[in-house]
Structure formats: C-alpha cells, structure tokens
Amino acid sequence: MSTSQNLNLDRVQEIVERYGHNKNKLIAILQDIQAVYHYLPAEALRQVSRLLKIPLIDIISVATFYRAFSLKPRGEHVATVCMGTACHVRGAPRILEEFERQLNIHRGETSEDGKWSLETVACLGCCAIGPVVVVDGEYHAHTSIRKVPMILSKYRK
Amino acid sequence: MKKVKKLKKIRDLKQLIEQKEQERQQETRKVIAVSAGTCGQARGALEVIKALKKSLKAAGLNDQVVLRITGCHGFCEAEPNLIIYPDRIFYQKLTPADVPTIVEETIKDGRVVEKYLYRDPVTKRRVWYENEIPFYQKQKRIVLGDNVFVDPTSLYDYLSIGGFRSFLKALEELSPENIIETVKKSGLRGRGGAGFPTGVKWEATRRSPGQPKYIICNGDEGDPGAYMDRSVLEGNPYRVIEGMMIGALAIGASEGYFYVRDEYPLAVRHVTFALEQLYQAGLLGKNILGSGFSFDLHITKGAGAFVCGEETALIASIEGKVGEPRQRPPFPAQKGLWGKPTCINNVETWANIPLIIKNGADWFSSIGTRGSKGTKIFSLVGKINNTGLVEVPMGITLREIIYDIGGGIPDGKAFKAVQTGGPSGGCLPASMLDLPIDYESLTAAGSIMGSGGMIVMDEKTCMVDVALYFLNFLRDESCGKCISCREGTQRMWEIVKDISEGKGKPGDLELLEELAIATKEASMCGLGQTAANPVLSTLRYFRHEFEAHIYEKRCPAGVCKSLIRYVVIPEKCTGCEACKRACPTGAITGTRKDVHSIIYDKCIKCGACLDACRFEAIEAQRDEAITVIKEVSI
Numbered sequence A: 001m002s003t004s005q006n007l008n009l010d011r012v013q014e015i016v017e018r019y020g021h022n023k024n025k026l027i028a029i030l031q032d033i034q035a036v037y038h039y040l041p042a043e044a045l046r047q048v049s050r051l052l053k054i055p056l057i058d059i060i061s062v063a064t065f066y067r068a069f070s071l072k073p074r075g076e077h078v079a080t081v082c083m084g085t086a087c088h089v090r091g092a093p094r095i096l097e098e099f100e101r102q103l104n105i106h107r108g109e110t111s112e113d114g115k116w117s118l119e120t121v122a123c124l125g126c127c128a129i130g131p132v133v134v135v136d137g138e139y140h141a142h143t144s145i146r147k148v149p150m151i152l153s154k155y156r157k
Numbered sequence B: 001m002k003k004v005k006k007l008k009k010i011r012d013l014k015q016l017i018e019q020k021e022q023e024r025q026q027e028t029r030k031v032i033a034v035s036a037g038t039c040g041q042a043r044g045a046l047e048v049i050k051a052l053k054k055s056l057k058a059a060g061l062n063d064q065v066v067l068r069i070t071g072c073h074g075f076c077e078a079e080p081n082l083i084i085y086p087d088r089i090f091y092q093k094l095t096p097a098d099v100p101t102i103v104e105e106t107i108k109d110g111r112v113v114e115k116y117l118y119r120d121p122v123t124k125r126r127v128w129y130e131n132e133i134p135f136y137q138k139q140k141r142i143v144l145g146d147n148v149f150v151d152p153t154s155l156y157d158y159l160s161i162g163g164f165r166s167f168l169k170a171l172e173e174l175s176p177e178n179i180i181e182t183v184k185k186s187g188l189r190g191r192g193g194a195g196f197p198t199g200v201k202w203e204a205t206r207r208s209p210g211q212p213k214y215i216i217c218n219g220d221e222g223d224p225g226a227y228m229d230r231s232v233l234e235g236n237p238y239r240v241i242e243g244m245m246i247g248a249l250a251i252g253a254s255e256g257y258f259y260v261r262d263e264y265p266l267a268v269r270h271v272t273f274a275l276e277q278l279y280q281a282g283l284l285g286k287n288i289l290g291s292g293f294s295f296d297l298h299i300t301k302g303a304g305a306f307v308c309g310e311e312t313a314l315i316a317s318i319e320g321k322v323g324e325p326r327q328r329p330p331f332p333a334q335k336g337l338w339g340k341p342t343c344i345n346n347v348e349t350w351a352n353i354p355l356i357i358k359n360g361a362d363w364f365s366s367i368g369t370r371g372s373k374g375t376k377i378f379s380l381v382g383k384i385n386n387t388g389l390v391e392v393p394m395g396i397t398l399r400e401i402i403y404d405i406g407g408g409i410p411d412g413k414a415f416k417a418v419q420t421g422g423p424s425g426g427c428l429p430a431s432m433l434d435l436p437i438d439y440e441s442l443t444a445a446g447s448i449m450g451s452g453g454m455i456v457m458d459e460k461t462c463m464v465d466v467a468l469y470f471l472n473f474l475r476d477e478s479c480g481k482c483i484s485c486r487e488g489t490q491r492m493w494e495i496v497k498d499i500s501e502g503k504g505k506p507g508d509l510e511l512l513e514e515l516a517i518a519t520k521e522a523s524m525c526g527l528g529q530t531a532a533n534p535v536l537s538t539l540r541y542f543r544h545e546f547e548a549h550i551y552e553k554r555c556p557a558g559v560c561k562s563l564i565r566y567v568v569i570p571e572k573c574t575g576c577e578a579c580k581r582a583c584p585t586g587a588i589t590g591t592r593k594d595v596h597s598i599i600y601d602k603c604i605k606c607g608a609c610l611d612a613c614r615f616e617a618i619e620a621q622r623d624e625a626i627t628v629i630k631e632v633s634i
Helices: A010-018 A023-037 A042-052 A056-065 A085-089 A092-103 A147-155 B010-025 B038-042 B045-058 B096-108 B155-160 B165-172 B176-186 B198-207 B228-235 B237-251 B265-281 B311-318 B347-359 B361-365 B398-405 B439-444 B463-477 B483-500 B508-522 B526-530 B533-551 B578-582 B608-612 B626-633
Strands: A077-082 A116-121 A133-135 A138-140 B030-035 B065-070 B082-085 B089-091 B214-219 B255-260 B296-301 B342-346 B375-382 B388-393 B415-420 B426-429 B453-458 B564-568 B618-622
Touching: A010 A023, A010 A042, A023 A042, A023 A056, A023 B296, A042 A056, A077 A092, A077 A147, A085 A092, A085 B375, A085 B453, A085 B463, A092 A116, A092 A147, A133 A147, A138 B038, B010 B155, B010 B165, B030 B045, B038 B045, B038 B265, B045 B065, B045 B096, B089 B096, B155 B237, B155 B265, B165 B237, B165 B347, B176 B198, B176 B237, B176 B347, B176 B361, B198 B237, B198 B342, B214 B237, B214 B311, B214 B347, B228 B237, B228 B265, B228 B347, B228 B375, B237 B265, B237 B342, B237 B347, B255 B265, B255 B311, B265 B296, B311 B342, B342 B347, B347 B361, B375 B398, B388 B398, B398 B415, B415 B463, B415 B533, B426 B533, B463 B483, B463 B533, B483 B508, B483 B526, B483 B533, B508 B526, B508 B533, B578 B608, B608 B618
Parallel strands: A077 A116, B030 B065, B214 B255, B214 B342, B255 B296, B375 B453
Antiparallel strands: A077 A133, A133 A138, B030 B082, B082 B089, B375 B388, B415 B426, B415 B453, B564 B618
C-alpha cells in the first residue's frame, strides 16, 4: 500500500459517523472515502479500522475483492475502456491498446506525472453505442482508434 | 428537488391518483418526450434538451408545450431521439442545431420535418410515427412501454399513468395468499436468468419461520452485453418499487434493499431520488397510509464484482462483506440477509408484478409459451442494424428478433452466431435461428435465457476469440473460493489462448471439454457451474473454427492477431490515403493515387486501416509467419 502524506483525514471520520459507525456499511463507507480521495489511502483504511473496530486485514480483504476500489492513487484524469461483449466484438481491445500507446501506460496503471489512469470495466451497459470509453465520468460513444487522440486532447488542455 | 405532499390516508392516495390521471387525460398541449437514459445522454440528449428549452422560450411556447425528460425509449441506435405527442412523431439522431427547426416547423406550424424522421433501411422510406417503425412493431412493450410516458424523477407522473393502483389493490382487496396465488398462476419466472417460479419463491419466504423478513431487488446486472435492468431502473424506478411493495405485503417483509451496480450512476440516482420522494409522500416508512403496513426500502451500491449477481454473494455484499457465494441450501428464503428469510428477485421480475396485479394472472399467462409466460426484454447489440432494447413475447424466434426487429446484419455481412445469457450462456449458430425463445429451449440448445443479453456476431467474428473473451472474463471474476472454478477457468483460458495464438496442439479440444465438465460439476455457485457454457457451445457449433486454428494455424474470420496480417489489395486500392491517416504507427506508405503498402515491421495489427478503408482494399490474410509459429510449437 502506498503511503499518504499530509492527508486530511477529517472527512473519513465524518463519513464513518454518517453511517453511524455501522460495520455492515463498510462497502458504502469505502465508496464514499474513494469518492473524496479518488482512491483508498492506507491511512484512511487504518482510521476506518480504528473507528469501526474491524481488523485492518478484513478491510483490506474487502477493498481488494471489489474492482471499484483502488489502493493506489489514481491520475487526475481517469479513462475507462468498456470491455463488454458488444464493445469487444466492435473492437474494444484495439481501442484499449491505442489508449495504452497514447498514454504510454498499461491498463490498470497511472502515468508517472500523475495525469492519467487507464482502467477497464467489464460492461457499462451502454452496449448499443459501443465501443464506449468514459473519461472523468463523460461517456464517449462509437469510439475508434482514430478518435482516441481526439478524446484525449479534450482533457489535455 | 421537487417536493411532494405527505399522504396520510389511503383515501388521500386514491384522490391524488385520480387527480393526476385526470390531468393527464385533459392535457391538450403538445408533449415532447426526450429519451435521456445513459445512452441518450452519451449521444448528446442533454444538449438537445438545453436547446429545446432555449428555443421554446424564444418562441414564447414555454407554457404551450410540455417538455418531458424520460428514460430510454429503447431504440438506442436512434439516440438522441424524441417523440412529439399526441401525434407520436418520432425524430431521431438529433443535434442541438436541429432543435430550432423542429420548434419552428413541427411545434409551431404542425409540419413534419422529413430529414429527422427514421428511414427504413430496407424500403428507404421515411417513417412518420413511432408505432410504425419496424423496430417497435413486433415488440410487446408491457414493461418498457411506459418509459416514454413518465419523467422518472416524478412520482406524480407515475401516478398519472395509474401508478400505485396495483399496490392499493393488493393492500385493500387481496390477502397475502391471494397475491402469491395470483403471481403463481401468472406463471412469472425469474428474469435474472435462472427462471425460478416467482410465486413459489415468495411462498417459501412467507412460510419460512423467522422475523423480520427481507426482500431484495437484484440490480447487479453484470452480464456484459445486458442493460435492460439499467433501463428499467433509470426510466421507471417507481414501477419496480411498487412491485417490491406488493411483494413485501405478500411475503410479510418489513424491509427491502436495492442492490444496484456501481457502474450505473444514473440508475442509482433515479432510484435514490424515487425513494426520497416516496418517504416524503408517506408511501414508505412506518404505518403507510395508516394501513398498519410498514416497509423500509434502502439502496446499496455494488462495487464492481460480477459474482455479486449470485444471490448468496449479493447478500454477503449487502452485509458489508467480501462477496463470496456460499453453499445452498439453506436457500435465502430460509436463511438470507442477516440469517433471516429473504426473497431476492431481479429488477425486471419486480417490474412485472404491478402489471400482473392490475391485469390479472390470466392476462399475463396468455402471453408467451406453455412453460415461459409474459415478455422478456433483450438487449439486442453487436453486429446488428437496429441496436436497442427489445421487449418481446416469450416464444418468438431468434430470426424474428434479429431480422424483423433488428433489421439484420450491417454492411451486407453474413450472420454467424448470437450469444445469449452472458458468460453463463452460449453462442447459437444460424441453424438455430428458428428456435422459439423460452427458458427450456435455450437451455436445450446449450445456452441459457440469462438476464437478456443478445449479442449478434457476423462472419468477421472469430468464435475462438469469443470463447477466449468469456474465459478471460470468468477467470477474472471467479471469486476463487472453489478450486474447480478458479483453476478450471484459468486453465481453459490458457488452452484457448494458445489456440488463438497458433500454439494449439492435437488433443487440446478434448482436454478443454474434460476441464469444462469438471468445472461445471465441481463448482458451488452459478458462476462456476455455467462457466463452461461459452466453451462447450462454441465447440458444439463451431468446432471447425477451433480446428482451423489448431491444425491449419488459420483464423478464418481474420481476428486472431498472431495468425493474420493485413495486406493491401492493389487492384482495389485507390490511393486515397485514408488508411495511412488512420494508422497509429505510421506503418503505411504510398503517395496519393498510388497503391499503398504496409511496412510489416511497424504494423501492430490494430486493424485501423481495415476500418478506415472504404474500398475493401485491405484484407486480413493468413500470416506467412505461421511457419515460424509451427516450428516454435513443435
């Protein structure tokens, strides 16, 4: 796990309180923490462990089981390529490879300058308009290899 | 946020429904219903809405037109689209720039603008009205149909189409036993894929000792290629909630949960909003409408694990734990959430309930086949002309769905297979096109109904690649609890990967079949038990393609990268430079009007040139390097 320096953990306390220190709400708590920090900082997880009185190892086990969680800091921008069946038969693997080339990182990685993370998702359920790529929450429909640089340039300003 | 009035008595709700129904009936203004589900928004529906607001205001028509922002209309290919009522004029593929013309010509002057109408790809004729579009004609949209009539963020809109009348009927006129009897008699079976009779599940939960009892709406639609539940949750969340409230009455549950995928932000938003409105209105919570019936409903977001669609894993996930399935029995009906009797149904199943209560069991069971009643929503996607959500009566044939509703395969290509049932399902070939769709027939054919994904594949789809795709998905999503699933999917993936790379050996297919059967028989949950289906069904119907990869080191569809290379056909190349511009690695040379060529050292076989070429001058051909591969593999 990465170390997190000078992280303001007030929000963690606030989130745990919002769920009434309910252990059963662990997943929701982690989701809210990730929404604030864009990943799950190690310090935040230790804090959750203390506040909920759950062993850290159990929290890690949940945090690593679910794909939505990231234990590593993510980039300023996150590009998510949908790998659903419909997108696959329309060329999603090639789109992903083009993102890897353009960003010079592999899937699941974050660029060294911290600008970009490249992720995949099993299916976004927008199969009719595939291949689909989501950048910072914005959906891009009918993507093609040619469109990849255009999509990226929109966020590179 | 729109505030709603608190309703204290059953009478209050009745009066409100009547009032809203009347308002709808007496509406004389034109209504513009804009499709704005996730797909619509991705195609620019929100910009179209903004432009509409602006244009209507500029034309001074604000008060004379109702702008209704709805969920998905189902015809995803035609997004962004809108329907103008009362005439049902259907305009499609709009941009904000088209809006002023529509307001000026159609809204103000009542003239239809031809160029925005749907054009039938076969007859080339423009179709004026939504109900005349072939895509909609063979459908029976009992669940999805109301999407166009309601703003999913408005409780009052739902009431105005008679929403919550079924709940009132269940509350006032029917005993829990009556409700269960009606659902049983209707023949409704679980729409999540397994097809278990819904009424029987309800009865088991009701009879099971233990309090409190819970109900859950499974909205963890994880099958890649399926999105009907998203569309229902986004477009008509109140219908699902009403179904759950009726279920709670019948089962005797006092609390319920929505489990919705994290990947569906709009669905989460609409459900959350609907729950807030219902609490405000007094339709959820303690002593609802003074009837003595109390019901709390919460929403839980998934966190991106496919296996959580399995009911015991889903329950573990709601409890805040790792989403691993457990052995059944005990079934959730006996020991579910927090160890209490729990009834889990899929989104589409719940959405059918108000309709069954309203129209009766006989009405519902008159639709469909002997063993499969009602309709099923399929997401018709992949290599198909009319992609979208289609709701059809059970018993319709694959051919009718793919050709009559779907409009066939694009670009004149040949149909190869249709994949149903997601990673638990299989691929059916052209010889199966006349198969009537119901739970049993699909299972007999080696696939399953599943949640409703229907991915069409054409001649350019490689079935080895498809099997590899699903195995990769499954090995990734296997939770790892059963070794047969964890290692079985991994090993099958490795074998198929070798085959796709030209490293297949004689005996591989037999080994694959053996592993498939072992994985199926030794795994605990549905994921492992069905993990072999994509392999077994592709082997059953497309064995020759596997054999071509193994023995001839050839990918007939031209997909598997290790076995192909792209070549320029000189006779067809016009020298237009389109491929050259498309190539991300600068591997194509040639000046304008000269035949181009590909530098193989630079080519990464991404296929961008193939997509870019309009003259079919680029072909994926058998790679001469296969001799090398052959040597390596010996």
